[in-house]
Amino acid sequence: EIVLTQSPGTLSLSPGERATLSCRASQSVPSSYLAWYQQKPGQAPRLLIYGASSRATGIPDRFSGSGSGTDFTLTISRLEPEDFAVYYCQLYDSSPPWWTFGQGTTLEI
Amino acid sequence: QVQLVQSGAEVKKPGSSVKVSCKASEDTFRRYPISWVRQAPGQGLEWMGKIIPILGIVNDAQEVQGRVTIIADKSTSTVYMELSSLRSEDTAVYYCARNQPPYDAAFDVWGQGTTVIVSA
Numbered sequence: 001e002i003v004l005t006q007s008p009g010t011l012s013l014s015p016g017e018r019a020t021l022s023c024r025a026s027q028s029v030p031s032s033y034l035a036w037y038q039q040k041p042g043q044a045p046r047l048l049i050y051g052a053s054s055r056a057t058g059i060p061d062r063f064s065g066s067g068s069g070t071d072f073t074l075t076i077s078r079l080e081p082e083d084f085a086v087y088y089c090q091l092y093d094s095s096p097p098w099w100t101f102g103q104g105t106t107l108e109i
Numbered sequence: 110q111v112q113l114v115q116s117g118a119e120v121k122k123p124g125s126s127v128k129v130s131c132k133a134s135e136d137t138f139r140r141y142p143i144s145w146v147r148q149a150p151g152q153g154l155e156w157m158g159k160i161i162p163i164l165g166i167v168n169d170a171q172e173v174q175g176r177v178t179i180i181a182d183k184s185t186s187t188v189y190m191e192l193s194s195l196r197s198e199d200t201a202v203y204y205c206a207r208n209q210p211p212y213d214a215a216f217d218v219w220g221q222g223t224t225v226i227v228s229a
Contacts, residue, residue: 032212035214035215037216044220044222047215050217090154092213097213098170099146101155104153
């Protein structure tokens, strides 16, 4: 069973700053199967990045994803007030079909 | 507009069952798998299972295997998730979400969530 570990647990930054969130898998995984989500209080998660680096529909270009193998990164280039939320990485494992999430990173002001 | 619309909040006794619905657009129902993901209060996200609605093929997570039933009603384009033998740890917000092609690896559309509280 592949485990996703996100770091840091909490990231305290200010609007305009750059945010770098990490997601590490316990073994090498296909980049195609790695996604990132944003979740605000009381709301469903929103897909930001799929395939490790492709932005989902309507996602601003200040959000970018990178990485391969076991190490993946979500970068927010210039934080806007609405970006302060919890971020999850997520992996699909095809055999057997199974989806898992990291424990989340809280991005706070 | 792509939407997944879920049923309302439920309060259940331990040992009972809960059935949550997720109504999809006809296009989504016919073309995409739909998964169920839950989130306990203050916790992270947990995948529970997936169905290909038009075929009725289901995969479910080991953690809830034997207690979760996922079915699809073609006449109403609705997917249902039933969880039995409820315990307090099943208190959570339950989401349905569409699996994104081509790999079904990510979830690109989410329902609004259904709160299920298990309490004596």
